[in-house]
Amino acid sequence: MDDSAETPSRGNPFTVVPIEITISVGKARPLIRDLLKLTRDSVLPLDRRVEDPVELYVGDRLIARGELEEMEGDNAGQLAVRLTEVSDLSGEL
Template sequence: MSTDTPTNTLPDPSAKAAPEAPVLERRDEQGGAKFKRSIYALPVTVDVIVGSARPTVTELLGFDEGSLLALDRGVEDPVDLCVDGRVIARGELVEMEDGAGIGVRITQVVDVAEDALG
């Protein structure tokens, strides 16, 4: 059996703790710019809302080829451009010059930040 006195492994409460080194934030401006560029390059789906309707289920079940669904807007009314369900702009439908379909000419950009504040 050992008769050695056990050593105290707990810190001495009367001893002052060493001051911690300050944490410095390093802002990598080049990395931040690269991050912004990568975010800006992300594709976003834009939904173009021409109008809406609220038919009953019975009316829906009665649809056949050639049925007509009346919308809440006129042909000349602006369409809404939406991202993630939020209107970001309004515009008018136009036929593309090359005849390759239709497009939207932007007529109004909605202030999304103002809209979000209510």
């Protein structure tokens, strides 16, 4: 029985190399004069709402979109992302 589809790391050592995924929750575009006024406890409004999707990037390539969630159980309070869209191999969503 060929189980190579279930254990791809046997044939390719790169499958066990970790990558960093950046989660983008939004952007801010303050004027420089407003940026210079920021102090502790300042609030910087983003261009998105809490319920809007977040974007997942590897480098500068968009790989997926999802929704922020709070973990439960042993990881209560930790943020996570539930994927709602995943790019195909060509990288297009």
